Amino acid sequence: MSAVSELRITLAGAARVVAGGTTYGEALEADGRSVVAARAGGELKDLAAPVAEGDVIEPVPADSPDGRAIIRHSTAHVMAQAVQEIFPEARLGIGPPVENGFYYDFDVKNPFTPDDLKRIEKRMREIVKQGQLFSRRPVSDDEAAGELAAEPYKLELIGLKGGAADEESVEVGGAELTIYDNLDPKTGELCWKDLCRGPHVPTTRSIPAFKLMRTGGAYWRGSEKNPQLQRIYGTAWESREKQDEYLHLLVEAEKRDHRKLGAELDLFSFPDELGSGLPVFHPKGGVIRRVMEDYSRKRHEEAGYSFVNTPHITKSKLYEISGHLDWYKDGMFPAMELEGAEYYLKPMNCPMHNLIFRSRGRSYRELPLRLFEFGTVYRYEKSGVIHGLTRVRGMTQDDAHIYCTHEQMRDELKSLLRFVLDLLRDYGLDDFYLELSTKDPEKFVGPDEVWEEATETLREVAESENLELVLDPGGAAFYGPKISVQARDAIGRTWQMSTIQLDFNLPELFELEYQAADGTRQRPVKIHRALFGSIERFFGVLVEHYAGAFPPWLAPVQVVGIPIAEAHVSYLQDVAKKARERGIRIEVDASDDRMQKKIRNAQKSKVPFMLLAGDEDIAGGAVSFRFRNGEQKNGVPVDEAIAEIVDAIERRLQV
RNA sequence: GCCGACGUAGCUCAAUCGGCAGAGCGACAGUCUUGUAAACUGUAGGUCAGGGGUUCGAUUCCCCUCGUCGGCUCCA
Numbered sequence: 062m063s064a065v066s067e068l069r070i071t072l073a074g075a076a077r078v079v080a081g082g083t084t085y086g087e088a089l090e091a092d093g094r095s096v097v098a099a100r101a102g103g104e105l106k107d108l109a110a111p112v113a114e115g116d117v118i119e120p121v122p123a124d125s126p127d128g129r130a131i132i133r134h135s136t137a138h139v140m141a142q143a144v145q146e147i148f149p150e151a152r153l154g155i156g157p158p159v160e161n162g163f164y165y166d167f168d169v170k171n172p173f174t175p176d177d178l179k180r181i182e183k184r185m186r187e188i189v190k191q192g193q194l195f196s197r198r199p200v201s202d203d204e205a206a207g208e209l210a211a212e213p214y215k216l217e218l219i220g221l222k223g224g225a226a227d228e229e230s231v232e233v234g235g236a237e238l239t240i241y242d243n244l245d246p247k248t249g250e251l252c253w254k255d256l257c258r259g260p261h262v263p264t265t266r267s268i269p270a271f272k273l274m275r276t277g278g279a280y281w282r283g284s285e286k287n288p289q290l291q292r293i294y295g296t297a298w299e300s301r302e303k304q305d306e307y308l309h310l311l312v313e314a315e316k317r318d319h320r321k322l323g324a325e326l327d328l329f330s331f332p333d334e335l336g337s338g339l340p341v342f343h344p345k346g347g348v349i350r351r352v353m354e355d356y357s358r359k360r361h362e363e364a365g366y367s368f369v370n371t372p373h374i375t376k377s378k379l380y381e382i383s384g385h386l387d388w389y390k391d392g393m394f395p396a397m398e399l400e401g402a403e404y405y406l407k408p409m410n411c412p413m414h415n416l417i418f419r420s421r422g423r424s425y426r427e428l429p430l431r432l433f434e435f436g437t438v439y440r441y442e443k444s445g446v447i448h449g450l451t452r453v454r455g456m457t458q459d460d461a462h463i464y465c466t467h468e469q470m471r472d473e474l475k476s477l478l479r480f481v482l483d484l485l486r487d488y489g490l491d492d493f494y495l496e497l498s499t500k501d502p503e504k505f506v507g508p509d510e511v512w513e514e515a516t517e518t519l520r521e522v523a524e525s526e527n528l529e530l531v532l533d534p535g536g537a538a539f540y541g542p543k544i545s546v547q548a549r550d551a552i553g554r555t556w557q558m559s560t561i562q563l564d565f566n567l568p569e570l571f572e573l574e575y576q577a578a579d580g581t582r583q584r585p586v587k588i589h590r591a592l593f594g595s596i597e598r599f600f601g602v603l604v605e606h607y608a609g610a611f612p613p614w615l616a617p618v619q620v621v622g623i624p625i626a627e628a629h630v631s632y633l634q635d636v637a638k639k640a641r642e643r644g645i646r647i648e649v650d651a652s653d654d655r656m657q658k659k660i661r662n663a664q665k666s667k668v669p670f671m672l673l674a675g676d677e678d679i680a681g682g683a684v685s686f687r688f689r690n691g692e693q694k695n696g697v698p699v700d701e702a703i704a705e706i707v708d709a710i711e712r713r714l715q716v
Numbered sequence: 717g718c719c720g721a722c723g724u725a726g727c728u729c730a731a732u733c734g735g736c737a738g739a740g741c742g743a744c745a746g747u748c749u750u751g752u753a754a755a756c757u758g759u760a761g762g763u764c765a766g767g768g769g770u771u772c773g774a775u776u777c778c779c780c781u782c783g784u785c786g787g788c789u790c791c792a
Contacts, residue, residue: 277787278719661753
């Protein structure tokens with residue numbers, strides 16, 4: 062090796078000179094645990110790779126996003142090795158890091174059982190303990206094809222490499238193919254190898270914590286036309302503590318599962334008799350829903366919306382005009398044949414709103430015309446995707462369509478986004494980011510300049526709200542750009558909530574027109590927007606956000622009166638009467654349970670306020686509060702107590 | 717729709733290697749009532765998701781359907 066004897070590099074912002082053959086790991090004095098890889102000139106490198114002249118080198122900490130991804134990717138390799146040791150006939154698919162973990166796909170005769178997972182995990186722990194080295198080796202395409210002759214899926218990826226160089230794949234990518242050998246640290250013997258771009262942690266010992274999570278089928282390369290492989294998901298972290306935190310979050314999320322809370326709190330159910338994805342709301346869920354809707358109506362009324370109503374079913378003609386029958390038929394329930402006509406359940410409200418717009422001539426003076434409806438729609442969701450209230454077949458959208466002139470579009474979009482964000486905040490969601498889906502240059506309708514202006518306006522408004530803006534280039538539907546509001550809930554999960562979408566297509570198809578000031582006929586701009594998305598879904602999100610402990614204004618039962626003994630029931634009933642007169646939803650627990658049991662029941666039903674009354678309270682014309690957190694406030698005069706509750710309801714406070 | 721797991725009382729879960737199905741909570745009835753998360757006693761409650769098959773006999777084994785759960789695809 063007559064390598065250059067000295068190399069000039071930049072480390073931590075300072076110029077350094079190191080001997081030729083120095084590795085990134087040596088240069089960074091990395092231990093392979095807190096620092097798992099290096100970044101040189103923006104590219105991630107193995108610690109064992111030699112530095113190059115002129116490198117600007119930074120460490121990749123284990124607890125950074127890249128660091129975690131590397132740990133997870135390496136863990137995926139360990140898993141694949143374990144799988145192939147236990148199931149030698151298993152063929153490899155791909156095994157990338159993903160959010161919070163990693164997966165690897167395998168072609169196996171029999172799907173993995175939970176027992177298999179245990180065996181695989183056990184073997185993985187042995188491999189980790191053994192400290193196998195991840196050793197990078199560049200290969201030519203032909204060499205790779207030869208070495209991986211038994212791995213048909215890997216061969217397919219090698220074959221794809223040339224054509225799809227832009228594909229960001231962890232297997233192939235960059236200029237050359239590389240294979241990672243896993244070597245026995247003592248003997249240097251080859252234990253396993255995989256086609257992989259890398260980088261990897263230096264040894265399997267650099268995987269501090271991991272756990273296999275679940276299995277499932279997954280189509281090869283994500284297409285349902287391809288064979289289905291068996292995927293194993295796992296998680297891996299830079300420390301045991303971080304992993305425990307993550308697992309704890311999952312437990313917390315499970316406790317908040319709206320499907321579970323919905324049954325426990327008697328909010329809604331999915332009767333088998335109705336069919337999959339068709340919820341019914343019980344009285345308690347019904348109250349929440351009604352309050353949600355009432356408040357939304359009130360706010361829409363204040364914001365200048367007109368309320369409309371449309372039927373649930375229509376002749377096919379409407380969806381021929383709108384084009385739904387061309388491009389959305391799979392998502393619709395099949396037609397009913399009646400009197401020689403075909404009728405469809407409506408999957409969307411907008412076509413019907415268009416009919417309202419064009420029911421008579423429209424003047425520019427009427428614009429913006431904002432039509433709002435709680436419109437119930439039915440969509441044929443495939444059986445495997447139905448999920449609680451978040452993915453259903455029958456749902457009610459808080460759907461609005463705004464018809465305006467080009468000149469009005471800008472202001473309308475601005476006020477609309479503010480309206481949406483304000484309203485979401487009122488429902489208790491206040492941590493947002495926005496996603497802007499822009500034009501797909503290959504596929505769009507409508508004039509360029511309107512796309513441009515609408516997109517720019519959406520961007521401006523997003524920026525003026527000081528919200529994080531994620532771009533989704535080319536992600537818009539063909540008929541218009543879209544901005545969607547993503548909300549983070551109480552435990553940091555994000556949900557797609559509202560969408561605001563321009564539609565340049567339907568006004569054309571329905572030949573919508575208004576008469577402008579100069580007497581010409583113009584096509585209106587149509588803005589489509591749903592704030593909740595669907596009431597069902599939003600309801601589900603709120604259940605999870607609040608973990609079922611709704612703020613008083615939404616709580617189905619706001620107050621439970623609990624007598625210390627039977628003798629105090631009638632006093633509490635008087636209190637309840639007064640409270641009801643102030644609009645409070647209050648119940649008195651007059652059952653023959655003991656007081657402690659009543660408290661337990663009320664606590665479990667997550668009622669915001671308990672009002673207790675015994676001899677002491679009655680003597681002072683008072684009641685005693687118990688709050689959800691177990692705190693109490695005793696001897697509060699009845700009027701004051703009611704005022705406090707009314708205040709919390711009116712101000713929509715959480716308590 | 718596809719791959720896999722699952723479906724026992726209102727809920728949470730036992731049991732039956734093919735031989736009369738069980739508990740806790742809840743419900744109901746009665747007894748007892750005094751200060752912040754479970755009083756006591758009793759009663760009712762099941763075509764073991766539905767249908768078909770194998771068998772002397774099926775909740776148990778096989779097939780189909782429905783539903784639920786975890787993934788994939790999809791989410792206009």
